[in-house]
Amino acid sequence: MMKIGIIGAGPSGIFTAINLKNENNEVYLIDKNKEIGKKLAITGNGRCNITNIAPYEDFLDNIIRNRNFMYSSFSKFDNYSLIDFLSDNGIDTVVENDGKVFPKSMKSTDIIEMFKDIILEKKVKFISNTEVKSINKSNDFVVTTNKGEFEFDYLVLATGGKSYPKTGSTGDGYTFAKRLGHQIIDQTPSLAPIHISNGFNIKALNLRDVTLNVNLIDKLYSERGDLLLTNRFLTGPIALKAQARASRDDITDMLIDLFPNYNYESLEEILLELLIKNPKKNISNVLKEIINESLAICILDRLDIDINTKANQLEKENRKALIDCLKCLRFKAVNNTSFSSAVVTSGGVDVSEINPKTMESKLVDGLYIVGELLDVDALTGGFNLQVAFTTGYAASLAIRERI
Numbered sequence: 001m002m003k004i005g006i007i008g009a010g011p012s013g014i015f016t017a018i019n020l021k022n023e024n025n026e027v028y029l030i031d032k033n034k035e036i037g038k039k040l041a042i043t044g045n046g047r048c049n050i051t052n053i054a055p056y057e058d059f060l061d062n063i064i065r066n067r068n069f070m071y072s073s074f075s076k077f078d079n080y081s082l083i084d085f086l087s088d089n090g091i092d093t094v095v096e097n098d099g100k101v102f103p104k105s106m107k108s109t110d111i112i113e114m115f116k117d118i119i120l121e122k123k124v125k126f127i128s129n130t131e132v133k134s135i136n137k138s139n140d141f142v143v144t145t146n147k148g149e150f151e152f153d154y155l156v157l158a159t160g161g162k163s164y165p166k167t168g169s170t171g172d173g174y175t176f177a178k179r180l181g182h183q184i185i186d187q188t189p190s191l192a193p194i195h196i197s198n199g200f201n202i203k204a205l206n207l208r209d210v211t212l213n214v215n216l217i218d219k220l221y222s223e224r225g226d227l228l229l230t231n232r233f234l235t236g237p238i239a240l241k242a243q244a245r246a247s248r249d250d251i252t253d254m255l256i257d258l259f260p261n262y263n264y265e266s267l268e269e270i271l272l273e274l275l276i277k278n279p280k281k282n283i284s285n286v287l288k289e290i291i292n293e294s295l296a297i298c299i300l301d302r303l304d305i306d307i308n309t310k311a312n313q314l315e316k317e318n319r320k321a322l323i324d325c326l327k328c329l330r331f332k333a334v335n336n337t338s339f340s341s342a343v344v345t346s347g348g349v350d351v352s353e354i355n356p357k358t359m360e361s362k363l364v365d366g367l368y369i370v371g372e373l374l375d376v377d378a379l380t381g382g383f384n385l386q387v388a389f390t391t392g393y394a395a396s397l398a399i400r401e402r403i
């Protein structure tokens with residue numbers, strides 16, 4: 001009976017295993033962790049944003065590296081196939097803003113329990129607490145682990161990237177793939193908070209529907225939506241998106257437009273009206289009407305405007321400076337993004353050496369590479385998990401067809 005080894009029991013490895021296993025093969029799913037899906041458990045803050053209902057082309061547009069590589073596997077197993085699969089296996093889903101799909105229970109652990117049941121039922125052999133140290137290919141694949149050697153007819157690398165290394169994804173797959181002859185594209189942290197050097201004395205503040213302009217040396221990325229401002233970094237949906245798009249460049253600074261629906265003149269009118277209506281109020285109290293109080297105090301401090309200045313004493317020059325700040329709040333970036341806080345890894349196994357229909361290596365017969373280990377990454381919204389499931393599915397189908 002053919003023996004297939006899958007290294008890594010994250011979503012891509014699990015999905016390869018359960019779709020591959022039948023009575024004609026033996027499937028070994030090996031992971032250094034005690035349980036499957038350690039990273040899967042923390043996705044979507046423990047709620048697991050498992051996919052997105054975006055239509056075909058829109059979906060692929062959210063894949064920011066090697067989008068076209070995903071075409072053919074996505075046509076075999078797309079977001080709707082995943083939702084059907086979940087439903088067939090007792091997981092109802094709900095759709096939230098921006099098309100994000102979650103299990104109705106809002107618990108990633110329910111997804112993991114479902115996979116555990118299928119693994120058990122299909123008799124996939126889960127080899128836990130087992131760390132792969134090296135892989136050699138002669139006729140078969142010889143996999144050396146801390147618990148001894150395994151030999152496989154086919155091998156699937158599903159070891160993930162190297163972000164959040166405490167989950168077990170420590171980048172080992174890059175070394176294995178390289179030793180087997182593959183080109184590895186440099187990795188950078190993606191979907192990570194952007195660190196700032198001139199932060200405000202604010203622990204955390206949600207800014208709703210703002211525009212973030214991220215300046216690079218020769219480019220600019222603009223995103224509109226929600227942002228989380230802290231004293232050390234910018235995070236939240238639009239900051240993560242902008243960082244992902246800029247992950248291979250140095251960010252110089254970031255400009256936040258707190259009032260994207262108003263141009264400079266109309267915002268000035270609003271502020272003037274408030275100042276005239278409340279002549280004896282402190283400027284910080286007036287600003288409180290349109291922005292968060294702590295933010296107002298920080299902005300006034302940055303502009304060297306006394307917070308106790310009465311509205312009717314605010315000089316024209318300071319009023320102009322205030323509006324400039326509300327339309328263009330500037331933070332300087334510190335380019336020290338780390339893998340430990342990045343949602344995904346950008347870079348990985350060069351996809352020009354992988355068959356996009358089957359995920360098989362074009363260099364090593366019988367070797368398949370799936371999931372985040374590939375040089376494919378996407379924005380937030382459930383797209384990265386879908387990439388893991390889709391590539392895992394494609395590999396499982398291809399291997400099943402060969403044996």
Ligand SMILES: Cc1cc2nc3c(=O)[nH]c(=O)nc-3n(C[C@H](O)[C@H](O)[C@H](O)COP(=O)(O)OP(=O)(O)OC[C@H]3O[C@@H](n4cnc5c(N)ncnc54)[C@H](O)[C@@H]3O)c2cc1C
Binds near residue numbers: 045384
């Ligand atoms: C905090 C956080 C939140 C996220 N939220 C979402 C979300 O809501 N939606 C979304 O789409 N994506 C999300 N992602 C991204 C998503 O989790 C990953 O893209 C996805 O898990 C990748 O799956 P994978 O199977 O390729 O790799 P992984 O999930 O990284 O799994 C790889 C497995 O390989 C094992 N392994 C590695 N090396 C070895 C070795 N030498 N020997 C044995 N085992 C090994 C690891 O222990 C690990 O279990 C999130 C990521 C993070 C960090």
